[in-house]
Amino acid sequence: MNLNDDWDDKGSSKPVDPFKRIPGITGPILRTIAIIFAILIIFSVAFGSIFVSVGAGEVGVKFSQFGGVQADELGEGLHIVPPWVSVTKYSVQSQVYTMSSQAAEGERVGDDRINALTSEGLTLGLDISIRHRLISTDASNVHQKLGTAYAEKIIRPTVKSVIREVVSRHTAMEIYGQQRQVVAAEMQTELEDRLKNDGFIVEEVLLRNVQLPERVATAIEEKLQADQEAQRMIFVKQKEELEAERKVIEADGVANATIIRARGEAAALMMINEEIKKNPDLIRYKYIQMLEGQEIQTMIVPSSEGIILDVSNKKVQD
Incomplete structure (x- = not known):
């Protein structure tokens, strides 16, 4: 072939x-x-x-x-x-779920803030933002149990439940005042414990706004102002005390300096007296030095001294 x-x-x-x-x-x-x-x-x-x-x-x-x-x-x-x-x-990137009283700010249209009762029975309105992300290795489990609408099925109800539990353990003053960040950190810790088993990591809880009943807000504002005024008065008092202490220290310094100077002068006088005892003519010499430059024509001294000094240098007689 x-x-x-x-x-x-x-x-x-x-x-x-x-x-x-x-x-x-x-x-x-x-x-x-x-x-x-x-x-x-x-x-x-x-x-x-x-x-x-x-x-x-x-x-x-x-x-x-x-x-x-x-x-x-x-x-x-x-x-x-x-x-x-x-x-x-x-x-699996960071996402934010917001519940707010502002109509167009949250995930739902209208007033979507969380209303919660404090430990003293007051109702607070809270604007909350939760920053979270899906754990990539848990995505198949989330898809099977929750689906793509997991935010509404698990994130939202868990957040509302935890926020209300945490608020119920605190007073309105603690949540509204300086401990707000502490309360937010407590909310984040509890949300992390609740959601990690469902495949989510909570990165941050933002307690963005706290709305109080009007009478309570007025009372808290007055208390805060009173506390600030009290702090200011404490500061003024401390400042005055420090100023008084400074003046005392300054006066003590002046007094100590005077004492030291007086002691020095006394010691000097004692030394001069000792020298005069040793040399009596020294006092006469010092006296003459003192008269130098004075407008004196004639100086009469006791006869026992035996001299008359003419300071004008015209004549000296015995």
């Missing part, structure tokens, strides 16, 4: 199978690959694309028509999945 005849289809009226032209085992392999691709294309057209792209900050949950939700989630990037498997994408 001439191989050239197999490859030469000139003059032949029958169609030639191209795979018959590939010698050896290569033909069956390529034929199989072509059949597989043809089947995949048919399934893609019938059931959807086999290529799935998972974006940044997302995770894909697979659902098989033959086995239900699959536990192995798809990470970011391009994936090939069988045509009978559908993929639902979930965000």
Whole structure:
């Protein structure tokens, strides 16, 4: 048999199978690959694309028509999945759920604030924002139990329950005043404990606004002003006490300096007296020094001294 005849289809009226032209085992392999691709294309057209792209900050949950939700989630990037498997994408980025009294601010239209009772029985209106995110490895479990509307099914009711429990343990003054951040931290801790088993991480609780009954708000404002005034008076008193203490210290310093100076002068006088005892003429010399520069023409001294001094240097007589 001439191989050239197999490859030469000139003059032949029958169609030639191209795979018959590939010698050896290569033909069956390529034929199989072509059949597989043809089947995949048919399934893609019938059931959807086999290529799935998972974006940044997302995770894909697979659902098989033959086995239900699959536990192995798809990470970011391009994936090939069988045509009978559908993929639902979930965000694993931080998200904020807000309940507010402002009509267009929260997740629901209208007044959606949380009303809660304090330990003394007062009703407070709280505007709350919860920053949370889905744990990527728990996405398939969330998809199976809650679905894509998990925020309304688990986040919202859990937040309302925890907020009311925490508020019931505190007074209105604590929640409205300086301990607001402490109360918010307590809310976050309890929400973390409640939601972590459901596949969520609570990153922050923002206690954005506290609305009190009008009479209570007025009373608290007056108390806060009174506390501020009391703090101011304490500051003024402390300042005055410090100023008085400073003056006492200053007076003590002046007194000590005077005493030291007096002691120095006394010691100097004692030294001078000792020297005068040793040399009596020293006092006469000091006296003459004191008179220098004075407008005195004649000075008379006791006769026992035996001299008359003319300070004008005109004449000295014995």
